[in-house]
Amino acid sequence: MTDAAPDPTSPEPEKARAKRGSVAVATVLALLAAALLFLIVSPGDDGASGAGTTTHFKPTTFHLEVKSLKINAPIVSIAMSSDRVLTPPSNPRDVGWWNASAKPGSERGQTIIAGHTVHTGGGQFDHLGRMRKGARIDVVHKLRTDHYVATKVFTLTKAQVSAQAATLFGQNRPTNRLVLITCGDWTGHEYLTNVFVYAKPVGSTSNGTT
């Protein structure tokens, strides 16, 4: 008893081919569906749907100028989030004044201004850590310019910032202090530290406009 040679014209192989054809069509549809699905659920396009709540920033009429670092930035008003995070304006060329801190030029409290560092460049505070003690910092308003001088430049880890928050951001100071803040120590994935600059007021000048 021998097996008969397969007949290419017999219905069996044709069935198999047809079956394979159906599989191919199914594969096409599956790939199309996969591509569509990828478009719909892909992170990054709208990954924060529902979660990506927009933070609003209000412009102010103040400008921050630090000539030694070539900083000239509009100051906008920013609020602390409900989980107590201070986030600078989304535009890295703006800097944000925490709206619960002392206004620039106030006699007491701390004027908290935060700005972005962008590790590829373009943030107003990219080089904040290079500020030298004694550097001149101006907050320019249409009526006057408040002058400050940097007194301390230091770096804290995120944990240290949290632990020292009352000192760093608290408003119970008898004299005004300007505090500039940004991020530092980019690892390629995240920033590990915050850079702080303390500055003391050294007077103001009138800009002579009304």
Next chain:
Amino acid sequence: MHTSRLGLRTGAIVGAASLAALAAAPAFAADPDSQASAQSLNLTVAGQNGVSQTVTATNDGTTQSKNDASTIPTIAGVLPQNNAVGAGVAPQDAGANSDGTSWACAGIAGTGGGLVHTGNTSCNINGAPLTLALGSVDLGHVVLDPHGALSTGIAQVPGASTLLSTGLTSLQDDLVGQVDDAISSSPLSLTLGGTLSAIEATCRATPTSATGSTHLVDSQGGSANTPITADVAGQKLTLLDLPANPPANTHLVTNLSTVVSTLESALRTQLDNAVGGALQPVGALLDTLLPQLHQAILDQLLGQLQSALKPLQDNVLDVTLNKQVSSESGRKIDVTALDLQVLPAAAAFTGSSLVSGQLGHVTCGSNAGRPAAPQAQAKPVTAKHHGGGSANSGSGGGSGVPTAVDAGLAGEQHHHTALYAGLGGLIAAGAAGTAFVYRRNALK
């Protein structure tokens, strides 16, 4: 066999229907809940058009649709062989969110520049040094008429005509030669331009409002003004000072009267020498009349020069920074970082090359959808913030102060969604083709 063919046909019909439905879907889509678009370049330089692809993003309330924005165009790619805008990139991006917000940014930067995203709420252009030539004006065809200047000058000096009757022809030849030499040795072209790091237009929209702005980053990456200068007669003149953060619809006009006066001063000396040189051989004939004739001919030539340069004193280039058009009750905004228009006066100088068009054009809105959350309830943007979002609530001391500052942004990391989707489509098309060929062979 019939069953198999029926299955194949059914599969093919379903596949075709799926493809048709896929293609027709946009046509049946409802108005988007949010939308934005961005185009970095739309320029004409010396008759050559350079238009970058517009990135358009829409969101129907659940899903964003966006054309491929994964590749940042280069200026050389959009405007090949142009001498106006230096080597660099023309970044552009737009996004539309399900919560009814949208954003866009577009502009140019030097090589090495790119995009910086802040989560899904905004983007900005990362600067790198870039030269920007707004145009050059070629004055080489300015032709003076020494014959006319000589005859008019002689007519203005009584007695000169009689004294020069014998040597007039050679004097004419000398004057033409000397004036031609003076013109050809003087710089009769000027170039307008400057150096900066980036020009960008940005916008953001919510269901209730739309805002936009324009930023110019100076050549040092800071916020100093960017001077636009003209090189003329060996001098560099500042014609415009572009502000880093221009107010909306800042209109600047290139007033070239300074250029004209500088050019005249430079040419006056050259022409003075030319007239003196031409009159030297006949100086003995003229005697005391020589200085008068010299001045009369020089005045005629300078008069001709002023007339020829008069179009330059009109405006040749009309520049609008931060051009904004708000519409739909402030829910839509159209922002152009730099709008350049060549004015008709420039056409008087053939061979000139002035840039016209738009650099950095974005639109945001109008958006529907639910209103954005009020600020007091807003959570920080963390999608691309790194390292600052993990605030704890206990150890800071005092509940009224921040315990973290999220002040770091990552540079551009491109999304490859569209690329992957395109790849999937290609694979699908290949598989479909294979199935078709296979079926044909099977039925033979």
